[in-house]
Amino acid sequence: MNASLNVTDLVVEYVSNGYAVRPIDGRSLQANEGELVILLGPSGCGKTTLLSCLGGILRPTSGSIVVNGTDVTALSGAQLEAYRRETVGFVFQAFNLVPSLSARENVAVPLLLNGVSRRDALARADVLLERVGLAERGHHRPAQMSGGQQQRVAVARGLIRDPRLLLADEPTANLDYISAETVIRLLRELRDEGRVIVVSTHDARLVPIADRVIEMAAEPGASDVDELAVHLEAGQTLFSQGDHSELVYMIRSGEVDIIRVLADGSEERLNTFGAGQYVGELGPLLGFPRGATVRARTDADLTAFGVRQFRRIMQDRSRRG
Amino acid sequence: MWLLTWRDLQYRKLRVLVVVILAGIIMSLLFLMTGLVNQFNHEPYGITQAIPAQQWVLQEGTRGPFTSGGVIPPSAVGELGDTARPVAIGRGGLTRETASPKPIEVMIVGLPSDLLSNTVGRGILAKGRAPQGTDEITIDQRANVSVGEAVRLGGAQMTVVGVTKDTTVLAGVPIVLTDLGTAQDQLFSSREVITAAVVDTAPAMPPAGTIVRTGDQIAANTLVPLKNAIKTIDFVRGLLWVVTAVIIGAVVFLSALERQRDFAILRAMGTPRRSLLVAVALQAVLIAILGAVAAMGLQALIAPRFPMPVRMPPSAFLTIPLGAVVVALVAGAFGLRKVAGADPATAFLGPGA
Numbered sequence: 001m002n003a004s005l006n007v008t009d010l011v012v013e014y015v016s017n018g019y020a021v022r023p024i025d026g027r028s029l030q031a032n033e034g035e036l037v038i039l040l041g042p043s044g045c046g047k048t049t050l051l052s053c054l055g056g057i058l059r060p061t062s063g064s065i066v067v068n069g070t071d072v073t074a075l076s077g078a079q080l081e082a083y084r085r086e087t088v089g090f091v092f093q094a095f096n097l098v099p100s101l102s103a104r105e106n107v108a109v110p111l112l113l114n115g116v117s118r119r120d121a122l123a124r125a126d127v128l129l130e131r132v133g134l135a136e137r138g139h140h141r142p143a144q145m146s147g148g149q150q151q152r153v154a155v156a157r158g159l160i161r162d163p164r165l166l167l168a169d170e171p172t173a174n175l176d177y178i179s180a181e182t183v184i185r186l187l188r189e190l191r192d193e194g195r196v197i198v199v200s201t202h203d204a205r206l207v208p209i210a211d212r213v214i215e216m217a218a219e220p221g222a223s224d225v226d227e228l229a230v231h232l233e234a235g236q237t238l239f240s241q242g243d244h245s246e247l248v249y250m251i252r253s254g255e256v257d258i259i260r261v262l263a264d265g266s267e268e269r270l271n272t273f274g275a276g277q278y279v280g281e282l283g284p285l286l287g288f289p290r291g292a293t294v295r296a297r298t299d300a301d302l303t304a305f306g307v308r309q310f311r312r313i314m315q316d317r318s319r320r321g
Numbered sequence: 322m323w324l325l326t327w328r329d330l331q332y333r334k335l336r337v338l339v340v341v342i343l344a345g346i347i348m349s350l351l352f353l354m355t356g357l358v359n360q361f362n363h364e365p366y367g368i369t370q371a372i373p374a375q376q377w378v379l380q381e382g383t384r385g386p387f388t389s390g391g392v393i394p395p396s397a398v399g400e401l402g403d404t405a406r407p408v409a410i411g412r413g414g415l416t417r418e419t420a421s422p423k424p425i426e427v428m429i430v431g432l433p434s435d436l437l438s439n440t441v442g443r444g445i446l447a448k449g450r451a452p453q454g455t456d457e458i459t460i461d462q463r464a465n466v467s468v469g470e471a472v473r474l475g476g477a478q479m480t481v482v483g484v485t486k487d488t489t490v491l492a493g494v495p496i497v498l499t500d501l502g503t504a505q506d507q508l509f510s511s512r513e514v515i516t517a518a519v520v521d522t523a524p525a526m527p528p529a530g531t532i533v534r535t536g537d538q539i540a541a542n543t544l545v546p547l548k549n550a551i552k553t554i555d556f557v558r559g560l561l562w563v564v565t566a567v568i569i570g571a572v573v574f575l576s577a578l579e580r581q582r583d584f585a586i587l588r589a590m591g592t593p594r595r596s597l598l599v600a601v602a603l604q605a606v607l608i609a610i611l612g613a614v615a616a617m618g619l620q621a622l623i624a625p626r627f628p629m630p631v632r633m634p635p636s637a638f639l640t641i642p643l644g645a646v647v648v649a650l651v652a653g654a655f656g657l658r659k660v661a662g663a664d665p666a667t668a669f670l671g672p673g674a
Contacts, residue, residue: 048669051669052666052669055589057588057589057665057666057668057669058666078593081591081592081593082591083591084589084590084591084665085590085591085592086591088591090586090589090590090668092586092589092668092669093669096582096586096668098325098583098586098587099332099583100325100328100329100331100332100333101324101325101328105324105328109324109325109587110587110590110591110592112324112325113325113587113592113593113596113597113600114591114592114593114596118324157590169669
């Protein structure tokens with residue numbers, strides 16, 4: 001097995017509620033055969049979006065994804081279907097087993113729906129169920145199994161075509177620690193067989209088993225800037241929607257507009273702030289990109305603070321009442 | 322494909338059972354309506370084919386002996402040659418001699434005794450024998466009168482000596498076959514009146530004031546009063562097909578809706594859209610076939626108890642299930658659209674998304 005994964009300058013942009021959102025903005029990563037990569041971050045940081053791109057079920061806006069020398073972003077239609085079928089294995093969040101099928105049928109269904117004989121498909125499913133320790137549960141439906149067992153069935157299904165790239169979305173999210181440990185052990189074994197395994201999770205307990213960890217969310221602002229004077233001419237932009245957040249600004253004089261940039265490039269003014277008000281504090285505090293553009297309405301003087309300094313100011317202010 | 326389809330049917334067995342029963346009931350009505358229309362269309366041919374004559378001579382301007390009251394002069398029979406035989410046909414009333422007698426409307430067909438014997442002998446006799454005297458009749462089994470029973474035909478006392486089958490007209494009016502003279506007495510109180518003459522070959526020149534029709538034309542004419550009834554039944558049949566489509570379409574749509582996530586997962590794993598479409602279409606077809614099979618059983622139970630005779634054409638056992646499959650596929654198209662639209666990207670969404 002010679003699996004390798006190269007993601008370069010990946011951008012995913014989509015329209016939500018009329019404005020453009022970029023859950024992935026210029027992401028790059030590499031993984032060699034036999035590596036387990038963990039995409040770590042909270043909900044909404046783009047982990048699942050990245051997995052969808054790697055799995056060929058979501059087309060990125062730009063950038064490239066190369067798996068075993070195949071540029072996935074250049075594939076379309078039937079080629080993508082073949083890529084998903086033959087190269088990638090999926091383990092979905094919440095198991096996503098077909099409720100009407102037994103465990104062995106769930107594992108075998110990708111083969112059955114692609115023309116493999118029932119006998120051969122079920123025989124392969126039995127082998128995989130034994131591998132995940134569920135040989136005796138093959139005839140049970142998902143509803144008759146525990147969460148951990150269902151997740152192991154989902155892993156077995158992901159392996160049915162012996163894929164070189166296994167993508168697992170929050171594989172331990174709904175499991176107790178014993179079941180989670182079983183699944184983690186299984187992922188390590190599969191990694192050791194030479195696959196590239198990419199796991200998205202917000203569960204930091206998985207980090208020790210990873211060969212690579214990709215932090216999907218920016219760290220909350222950690223700038224040491226205490227105070228920095230900023231002067232804007234009327235019409236000058238302080239920061240743009242989607243920019244990385246670092247500093248919080250207090251307006252000393254003049255006015256600034258808070259502007260939402262819409263999907264078609266047009267702008268919508270949300271508010272106007274004046275002297276004594278703060279702008280751009282949520283992004284640095286929470287680690288989010290800038291949610292709006294701030295532009296000077298008039299000539300304006302502002303003071304920029306790092307997050308630590310901003311917190312100090314807020315604490316002092318609350319102490320003073 | 323089969324597995325996915327069959328397992329889903331098993332998984333939703335209660336719903337499938339209800340739908341199959343509903344579709345079965347609706348389709349059994351389709352069978353019965355089809356049988357009824359077929360009976361109407363075949364009914365008059367029973368008697369016209371039993372009477373051994375190729376041509377009928379009628380009064381000019383009349384439409385047929387079973388639907389019009391025209392008469393021709395007995396002398397016309399002589400003009401038509403040796404093979405011509407007089408016939409008297411008309412509606413009458415028959416009363417059984419029971420404790421609470423109810424008159425039964427019948428179609429009296431009077432034939433000369435030799436023609437009467439020939440007619441009864443042509444495969445229509447279910448029980449008994451042909452009438453041989455002026456006080457004997459045969460009657461169709463739909464009248465529910467037994468051989469040997471004494472009845473009153475008009476004002477005359479008669480004995481039923483035979484029961485015939487497939488001898489009704491005008492949607493179930495039983496035919497009474499009797500001697501020509503008896504029929505003339507009951508219908509016209511005169512032996513000088515006949516309604517038609519039958520001949521083996523069409524005369525080169527029909528007698529003045531008469532027209533010549535074939536037996537099939539006579540039968541077709543007998544259907545004219547039923548035209549609206551047949552149209553109505555055909556309309557109801559159309560409605561029944563619509564109801565069948567709605568029932569099957571609704572269950573296929575619901576099933577497709579509930580399985581959107583499953584389809585998205587399977588699509589994400591590289592399953593061609595075509596395979597999933599076939600799996601859902603197969604489900605619609607199976608429900609339609611199961612419904613049709615249930616309908617066949619139900620119609621066999623209902624038909625004997627149906628107030629009108631039902632003559633099921635053998636072709637109905639092929640055309641109705643086939644029609645059901647076509648209707649199921651058309652109705653299932655909405656469900657198929659749901660399947661076709663399953664976005665593999667949604668496979669990564671959490672439960673309830």
